[in-house]
Amino acid sequence: MLNTVKDKISEIKSELAYRFALLNHERNLPALEQRDRLILQHLKQEGVYMTSLGELGLNSASNLLQAANSQLSRMETPNNSNAGQRLPQIYTVTDLPEFSTWAREPRLLNIIENYIGLPVAFHGVHLRKDFPNDNQFGTLLWHKDSEDRRIIKIFLYLSDVEEKHGPFEYVPLPLTSAYSLNYYRIYYKLWQSGYLGIHDDTLNDIIPRSAWKPCPGPAGTVIFVDTKSVLHHGTLRTEERSALFFVYTAHSPKRPELCTQYWDETFARPELQISRK
Numbered sequence: 013m014l015n016t017v018k019d020k021i022s023e024i025k026s027e028l029a030y031r032f033a034l035l036n037h038e039r040n041l042p043a044l045e046q047r048d049r050l051i052l053q054h055l056k057q058e059g060v061y062m063t064s065l066g067e068l069g070l071n072s073a074s075n076l077l078q079a080a081n082s083q084l085s086r087m088e089t090p091n092n093s094n095a096g097q098r099l100p101q102i103y104t105v106t107d108l109p110e111f112s113t114w115a116r117e118p119r120l121l122n123i124i125e126n127y128i129g130l131p132v133a134f135h136g137v138h139l140r141k142d143f144p145n146d147n148q149f150g151t152l153l154w155h156k157d158s159e160d161r162r163i164i165k166i167f168l169y170l171s172d173v174e175e176k177h178g179p180f181e182y183v184p185l186p187l188t189s190a191y192s193l194n195y196y197r198i199y200y201k202l203w204q205s206g207y208l209g210i211h212d213d214t215l216n217d218i219i220p221r222s223a224w225k226p227c228p229g230p231a232g233t234v235i236f237v238d239t240k241s242v243l244h245h246g247t248l249r250t251e252e253r254s255a256l257f258f259v260y261t262a263h264s265p266k267r268p269e270l271c272t273q274y275w276d277e278t279f280a281r282p283e284l285q286i287s288r289k
C-alpha cells in the first residue's frame with residue numbers, strides 16, 4: 013500500500029516535471045518552413061502524416077536508398093517460424109552512416125522537436141522484412157507503443173506496398189481522443205490483453221473497419237506517426253514487405269529501457285557480421 017502511494021507520488025512528480033519542461037522549451041523550439049509547418053499541423057491533428065522521399069527532398073535520400081537496397085539484398089532467408097507464426101526479420105542499421113545521416117537531417121529533427129515539444133533523441137533504425145501470416149500476433153495486433161509520452165516513428169517503404177503486402181494501418185486520432193468513450197473502451201481492451209494488443213474483430217466492435225486508415229504506397233513512401241497516441245498495427249499480408257523504421261523520442265524518454273533495442277545487439281547488426289567474417 014505504502015509503495016503504491018509512493019509510486020503514485022513519484023508518477024505525479026514526473027508528470028509535473030514533464031509539463032514544466034514542455035512549457036520551458038516552447039520558446040526554444042526551432043522555426044519551421046511553411047511546408048514543414050503543414051507536416052506538424054497534420055501530425056498534431058491526425059497523428060500521422062504520409063509523404064514520400066521525393067516530396068521531402070532531403071539530399072541524403074539517394075545514399076539512404078542505395079544503402080538500404082544493398083543491405084536488403086544481403087539479408088539471409090531467416091528460419092523464423094515459431095508455432096505457425098512467421099516473425100519479422102530485423103537488422104539494426106543505426107550505426108551505418110547512410111541511415112543515421114538521413115535520420116539526423118536538421119529539417120527532420122526540427123519537425124520532430126516541434127511535435128515532441130522537447131529536445132529529441134534519435135534512437136536508431138531497423139531494417140525490417142515482414143512475412144505472410146494467417147493470424148494476428150505481435151505488431152499485427154492493434155496497439156500503442158510505450159517508449160515515451162510522445163514518440164515519432166518514421167516508416168519508409170522499400171518496396172511497393174499494396175493491400176497484399178500488409179500496409180501500416182491506424183485509427184485517426186480524433187476517433188480515439190482522450191475525451192471520447194472510445195479512448196477508455198480501447199484502453200480497457202488493451203489492458204485485458206496484457207497490453208499485447210487487440211484483434212481486428214474486437215476493435216471493429218468499438219470503431220468500425222470503415223474508419224480505419226490503411227496506408228498503402230509505392231516504394232519511397234514515408235509515414236510519420238506518433239505511435240504512442242495513435243492506435244496502429246501492420247495488416248495481415250500474403251506477400252512480404254520491406255521497410256525502414258526510424259525511432260525518436262524526447263531526450264529523456266519515460267521508458268529508456270525500451271529504446272536500447274534500436275542500437276544494441278538485440279537484433280542482427282550487419283556491420284558486425286561483415287567485420288566478423
Ligand SMILES: [Fe+2]
Nearest residue numbers: 151156157239
Ligand atoms: Fe507499434
